[in-house]
Amino acid sequence: MRLRNVPHAKKLIVRHPDKIVSLGGDEDILLNERFPKERPLEVEIGAGKGRFIHTLAKGNPTCDHIAVEKYDSVIIRALERVIDDPLPNLLLVRADAEHLDRFFRPRSLRRIYLNFSDPWPKKRHEKRRLTHPDFLAMYKELLEPGGRIEFKTDNRKFFEYSLKTMNRAGMRFLFLSLDLHSEELSDNIMTEFEERYGKNGPIYKITASFEEGHNEETVQGTA
Ligand SMILES: C[S@@+](CC[C@H](N)C(=O)[O-])C[C@H]1O[C@@H](n2cnc3c(N)ncnc32)[C@H](O)[C@@H]1O
Secondary structure, eight states, X not given: OTTSOOTTHHHHHHTOTTTEEEOOSOOOOOGGGGSSSOOOEEEEESOTTOHHHHHHHHHOTTSEEEEEESOHHHHHHHHHHHHHSOOTTEEEEEOXXXXXXXXXXXXOEEEEEEESOOOOOSGGGGGGSTTSHHHHHHHHHHEXXXXXXXEEESOHHHHHHXXXXXXXXXXXXXXXESOGGGSOOSOXXXXXXXXXXXXXXXXXXXXXXXXXXXXXXHOOSOO
16 A cells, blocks of 8 residues: 555645654654643554554543654654544654654653564565564663563464564563464454455454563463
């Protein structure tokens, strides 16, 4: 979806500075300060067309949310959604995730959501995977004490890779599922990707934190 050229994307983004910011990587800006007061802050990285984060923000008006997406042509679909149904607690950010540590105060995020991140199956692209050890090290700096990463994928190999990188990073697993849609969970918010491809096979989920603890004692769900 990202390769499609949407000629009016840049113009639309510039017209809505209250709803979306486009960052190249060297701007001097602290996204925490884009909201009127400091409240819990949750971020989705690779938000696509924004259905997940918009639903989340709408249902949780007492905390703030940021959707990060790399491509103009994709995030303008989220922008159209926010124009139709504005939410004061949701900001869209067009940026590459690799620059995020410049734009947030350390230890200021309550949750990082990674929903159906691109698996980048080729070894030479490993560094682009959003659960690569370099990204995990960055998330560790950004998450507040007790903060969590919530990761969903339909790709078994990417799930296994992410389990290994998170385990090696010393993360504690709070929830694991090998078939999320078979669990009796009422709080799952379907993403666009999940709705489209979730019927083809199981959805895997990991919730993990950098808190101290023993994985054997804490894992719930059908791991
Ligand atoms: C497969 S789509 C999933 C979109 C959405 N989360 C969903 O579940 O429907 C992955 C998205 O992550 C974005 N993405 C990939 N790498 C990124 C990066 N380094 N920074 C920000 N976004 C990225 C892609 O542009 C794409 O829109």
